[in-house]
Amino acid sequence: MDWANIFTDATVAAVGPVAAAYALSAIGLNLQFGYAGLLNFGHVAFMMAGAYGLAITVDAGGSFWLGLVVGVAAAMALGMLMGGPTLRLRADYLAIVTISAAEILRLLVRSSWAEPATNSVFGIQQFADPFFDLNPFDPTRRYAIGDFAFQGRVLWVMVVGWALVGAAVLLLHRLIRSPWGRMVRAVREDEDATAAVGKNTFFLKLQTLMIGGALAGIAGMILAVEKQSVSPDAFQPRLTFFLYVIVILGGAGTVWGPVFGAIVFQFLLFFFDGFMQSAEAEGWFGNAIDATDAQQFKLVLVGIGLMTLMILRPQGFFGRRDEQLIGDTT
Amino acid sequence: MTADLQSVEPQPGVAKPDPVLVVNALTRSFGGLAAVNVEHLEFQRKTITSLIGPNGAGKTTFFNLLTGFDDADSGDWHLNGSGLAGVPAFRVARQGMVRTFQLTKSLSRLTVLENVMLASPDHSGERALRAVFGGWGAKERAVEAQALTQLERFGMAHMVDEFAGSLSGGQRKLLEMARALMVDPEVVMLDEPMAGVNPALTQAILEHIKSLRDEGRTVIFVEHDMDVIQEISDWIVVLAEGRVIAEGTPDDIATNEKVIEAYLGAEFGRAAE
Numbered sequence: 001m002d003w004a005n006i007f008t009d010a011t012v013a014a015v016g017p018v019a020a021a022y023a024l025s026a027i028g029l030n031l032q033f034g035y036a037g038l039l040n041f042g043h044v045a046f047m048m049a050g051a052y053g054l055a056i057t058v059d060a061g062g063s064f065w066l067g068l069v070v071g072v073a074a075a076m077a078l079g080m081l082m083g084g085p086t087l088r089l090r091a092d093y094l095a096i097v098t099i100s101a102a103e104i105l106r107l108l109v110r111s112s113w114a115e116p117a118t119n120s121v122f123g124i125q126q127f128a129d130p131f132f133d134l135n136p137f138d139p140t141r142r143y144a145i146g147d148f149a150f151q152g153r154v155l156w157v158m159v160v161g162w163a164l165v166g167a168a169v170l171l172l173h174r175l176i177r178s179p180w181g182r183m184v185r186a187v188r189e190d191e192d193a194t195a196a197v198g199k200n201t202f203f204l205k206l207q208t209l210m211i212g213g214a215l216a217g218i219a220g221m222i223l224a225v226e227k228q229s230v231s232p233d234a235f236q237p238r239l240t241f242f243l244y245v246i247v248i249l250g251g252a253g254t255v256w257g258p259v260f261g262a263i264v265f266q267f268l269l270f271f272f273d274g275f276m277q278s279a280e281a282e283g284w285f286g287n288a289i290d291a292t293d294a295q296q297f298k299l300v301l302v303g304i305g306l307m308t309l310m311i312l313r314p315q316g317f318f319g320r321r322d323e324q325l326i327g328d329t330t
Numbered sequence: 331m332t333a334d335l336q337s338v339e340p341q342p343g344v345a346k347p348d349p350v351l352v353v354n355a356l357t358r359s360f361g362g363l364a365a366v367n368v369e370h371l372e373f374q375r376k377t378i379t380s381l382i383g384p385n386g387a388g389k390t391t392f393f394n395l396l397t398g399f400d401d402a403d404s405g406d407w408h409l410n411g412s413g414l415a416g417v418p419a420f421r422v423a424r425q426g427m428v429r430t431f432q433l434t435k436s437l438s439r440l441t442v443l444e445n446v447m448l449a450s451p452d453h454s455g456e457r458a459l460r461a462v463f464g465g466w467g468a469k470e471r472a473v474e475a476q477a478l479t480q481l482e483r484f485g486m487a488h489m490v491d492e493f494a495g496s497l498s499g500g501q502r503k504l505l506e507m508a509r510a511l512m513v514d515p516e517v518v519m520l521d522e523p524m525a526g527v528n529p530a531l532t533q534a535i536l537e538h539i540k541s542l543r544d545e546g547r548t549v550i551f552v553e554h555d556m557d558v559i560q561e562i563s564d565w566i567v568v569l570a571e572g573r574v575i576a577e578g579t580p581d582d583i584a585t586n587e588k589v590i591e592a593y594l595g596a597e598f599g600r601a602a603e
């Protein structure tokens with residue numbers, strides 16, 4: 001088995017554009033779940049709103065740059081739409097509404113009724129040419145640092161993606177250390193107590209839903225631009241749960257947690273992918289596991305890997321142990 | 331102020347010389363149970379009024395209604411003449427009426443200092459855009475100094491950096507009072523401030539409640555320990571089954587037969603069953 005190769009491929013994936021998009025989306029989810037305590041189980045819908053906002057705008061004849069604005073606006077509008085009716089209710093209602101709203105949105109986008117705008121299951125392609133026109137790297141070249149090589153095209157998305165992650169980390173850092181951030185954390189601890197001293201908790205929760213949604217929308221656009229393609233089935237509910245894993249792994253309610261979580265998650269995913277493929281090709285499993293099964297089985301290994309990490313460090317990588325021990329009891 | 335109340339007739343719904351809070355025809359029922367049904371009630375400014383009654387008398391529901399944490403079926407109530415019916419909880423607090431909770435709500439994973447600083451009103455750094463771009467540092471330092479003063483007052487200055495979740499029950503009660511005072515409220519509503527607190531701390535809390543009145547605030551509090559109430563109340567309102575069955579000075583209430591009947595009857599009657 002070529003361990004060096006598996007390791008290289010996993011590392012390349014861990015710093016690639018998809019990891020950057022996951023990190024950015026996880027930063028948004030972390031603001032909602034880690035800091036404000038909102039159970040948003042439909043985070044993938046915000047990514048979808050961003051990606052489709054961009055793709056549909058360009059497809060309808062608008063410019064790419066207008067599409068970026070529409071994408072962010074669509075994600076924020078979705079936050080308002082979901083939050084408006086549900087944020088006054090108990091936390092679990094938000095979970096129910098968001099998870100179903102995300103599925104409704106995906107099914108709507110892939111329905112034949114929406115086909116004129118969304119092109120249904122086939123999705124929309126080739127909408128990001130103006131972005132790649134600005135590429136300072138040579139798209140036909142491979143840029144390598146040691147064994148780690150990236151296509152010029154991918155490298156461009158990667159650089160922009162991680163720059164956006166950096167900007168989002170800075171934004172979160174400023175927000176959380178401010179009195180605004182103190183209110184957000186107070187809402188997580190006890191909403192009534194926060195309202196009792198004169199804070200408009202509904203508006204605050206709506207704000208976090210919209211800011212987190214905007215970050216997820218931008219993340220969705222990174223995924224869409226990287227592939228030059230959007231399709232509804234790229235936005236399955238399981239992506240939301242991947243993002244929860246990323247947030248918890250890095251440490252919910254920490255600024256750097258989601259970034260670290262995204263890198264580790266992508267690394268494990270591709271490491272076990274490479275491992276299962278090689279192992280299957282070398283006939284380790286005999287007839288018990290074929291190539292398709294190996295694909296599925298990697299997720300089992302990722303799950304075991306994550307469980308091990310959580311047992312070793314339940315507060316996540318950046319989380320504080322003493323803070324976690326206090327828990328939610330009042 | 332107490333002198334003013336001496337001349338007030340101890341009748342349910344009686345008018346006070348200088349009411350800060352006036353309640354009219356307030357009702358709230360849960361299914362068939364009328365939890366609160368108050369025809370008329372006035373609270374005298376700058377006094378300590380306690381609300382007593384057997385378990386299930388509707389004291390906490392009454393608090394929740396007045397402070398916007400529950401929706402009344404009908405009725406209205408006014409703070410300094412401005413109507414509060416339908417006003418959300420956070421606005422009630424901004425208008426100067428702040429409450430605490432029977433089950434203390436400390437913000438566990440915030441530090442003691444953060445718990446108190448949170449309550450500062452009109453903080454420019456609480457607007458998301460300002461939060462990012464700065465310009466709230468001076469205000470924040472002023473708020474911190476103010477919070478430290480409050481914490482000192484309640485004897486908690488040595489534990490500012492501890493998580494509120496690590497405090498004892500009594501310390502949480504004190505923390506909640508310190509937090510409420512950051513709003514600089516005119517009316518302070520305390521829901522069982524002595525519940526689950528050790529006797530030594532109970533005395534300290536009583537002193538704090540008196541000092542709130544002495545600095546010109548109106549205190550309304552719920553309690554069911556009669557002895558405690560006799561000692562510090564200027565006026566007592568007795569609730570039973572959601573209604574005001576009596577009100578008066580501690581001396582009036584101590585000798586009121588209706589109260590003894592309702593209070594002891596209800597409690598002892600049930601215990602005997």
